[in-house]
Amino acid sequence: MxxxxxxxxxxxxxxxxxxxxxxxxxxxxxxxxxxxxxxxxxxxxxxxxxxxxxxxxxxxxxxxxxxxxxxxxxxxxxxxxxxxxxxxxxxxxxxxxxxxxxxxxxxxxxxxxxxxxxxxxxxxxxxxxxxxxxxxxxxxxxxxxxxxxxxxxxxxxxxxxxxxxxxxxxxxxxxLDDISKVTSHMLLFFTGIMRSASDVAQEQIKNIPKNKTLLQEMILQVNEATKLLNSQIIDMKLFGSLLNEQWRVKKSLAYNISNNEINTIYDIGMQCGAYGGKILGAGGGGFILFLAKPSSHKTIIHALSKLINVPVDIxxxxxxxxxxxxxxxx
CATH class of the missing domain: 3.30.230.10 (Ribosomal Protein S5; domain 2)
Known part of the structure; x- marks a missing residue:
């Protein structure tokens, strides 16, 4: 076996x-x-x-x-x-x-x-x-x-x-000398929204020719995030803000990546102190990630108490x- x-x-x-x-x-x-x-x-x-x-x-x-x-x-x-x-x-x-x-x-x-x-x-x-x-x-x-x-x-x-x-x-x-510099800021929630990733991805793939500028912007953000992670002192607020920008771009790739329910969840997290976040995977539902200073976690978890919070590490x-x-x- x-x-x-x-x-x-x-x-x-x-x-x-x-x-x-x-x-x-x-x-x-x-x-x-x-x-x-x-x-x-x-x-x-x-x-x-x-x-x-x-x-x-x-x-x-x-x-x-x-x-x-x-x-x-x-x-x-x-x-x-x-x-x-x-x-x-x-x-x-x-x-x-x-x-x-x-x-x-x-x-x-x-x-x-x-x-x-x-x-x-x-x-x-x-x-x-x-x-x-x-x-x-x-x-x-x-x-x-x-x-x-x-x-x-x-x-x-x-x-x-x-x-x-x-x-x-x-x-x-x-x-990283200490990976907890990143993981201690991570908050993962299950939205409860189930979807077919293949269906969401199909729309993104169809839109690739017209989204060239957006996809190039996403790669620039990857490079900027890499520089942040390789710096001596990682500015997690800046890293989170960059993730927020990545989410802004990602939402524009296809109509079915986000919806009113996801947008509401995201807005609540940001209003409660998150630096940034995004729906994970192709989009449309599933898990949402926030980056926030550890002292804000209880506030965010309480505000999103209807969702399942899943503690994670690397x-x-x-x-x-x-x-x-x-x-x-x-």
Whole structure:
């Protein structure tokens, strides 16, 4: 039996420039942080005592005799891509809900691929793991997804990730003497609004040709934020203000990124002392992040008491195997 553990992520800057439709003709760049909330995949070869060959449990339960019968598109594509010939039993657990802006879909893909690699005794290189996840999601199942979530899930940590047509992606870790200088200012809330990231992303991708100036502005903000993080003393108020500007630009990329409910939540956070914030992921719902001085946290949490506040910290490991007992290959 194999158990893989893979972190979700918070994207601070540059989301939207990691779509191939953009970075295959222009440079893309994001700043993201893997967090200590996880997707878990349990995987083993299925003993031959059942009247089915594949058993997959997520929010549905599937039992099939062929890969082509499997409804879950990532599971179906990953089994074929990894050439898993024997029957398997797959169980998914997660700390946070899907479709919530924390890269859950790509985290699932990375975690599943990592589990399959361990099942087949293949060493997992983080670059290959991220690259394979991107290929499966963008080329095999044709999802409207960017490329940052797979990288963040595979690598972990706090990173600037650059994208280009020639190099694919390059991970540049952001090293801080004390990461709590950033994490102590973070407040994460679940809005309770569920949405399909692919639907929201489809509109953003469609608008890329007319949003070139906005996307270039977002990359400039990534570079400015990187300089702030690399300075001797990090001005978190300025960092938060820059995040506020990033949110202003992001909202302009597509009509469905924000709505009245999100705008109200955001305004309350800002009125209670937040330096800045943004909806995470493609937009339209899910989780919202604020940056605020720690002394303002209680006020913001009280004002948004109808929302679930989720304490988070950084994850430094990325996707890894936490249990391997060796599987009997029937």
């Amino acid at each position: 194999i158990i893989s553990k893979t972190p979700f992520r918070i994207s601070f800057f540059g989301g939207g420039t990691d779509y191939p439709a953009w970075y295959e003709e222009n440079d893309g760049s994001v700043i993201s942080m893997a967090i200590n909330k996880y997707c878990y995949i349990t995987c083993r070869y299925l003993p031959p005592f059942f009247d089915y060959k594949y058993r997959i449990r997520y929010y549905k339960r599937e039992e099939t005799n062929s890969i082509d019968e499997i409804q879950h598109p990532v599971v179906r594509a990953a089994l074929k891509y990894m050439n898993v010939q024997n029957g398997v039993d797959i169980v998914h657990h997660a700390d946070l809900p899907a479709q919530s802006g924390l890269g859950s879909s790509s985290t699932f893909t990375v975690s599943l691929l990592n589990a399959f690699r361990a099942l087949k005794n293949i060493n997992s290189d983080k670059y290959e793991l991220a690259k394979d996840a991107i290929f499966i999601e963008q080329k095999l199942i044709m999802e409207n997804v960017g490329s940052q979530d797979q990288v963040a899930a595979a690598y972990g940590g706090f990173n600037k990730i650059d994208f280009s047509s020639s190099d694919g992606f390059k991970v540049k870790p952001i090293f 994850d430094l490991n990325g996707s890894h195997i936490i249990y391997s007992s060796g599987s009997e290959n029937f």
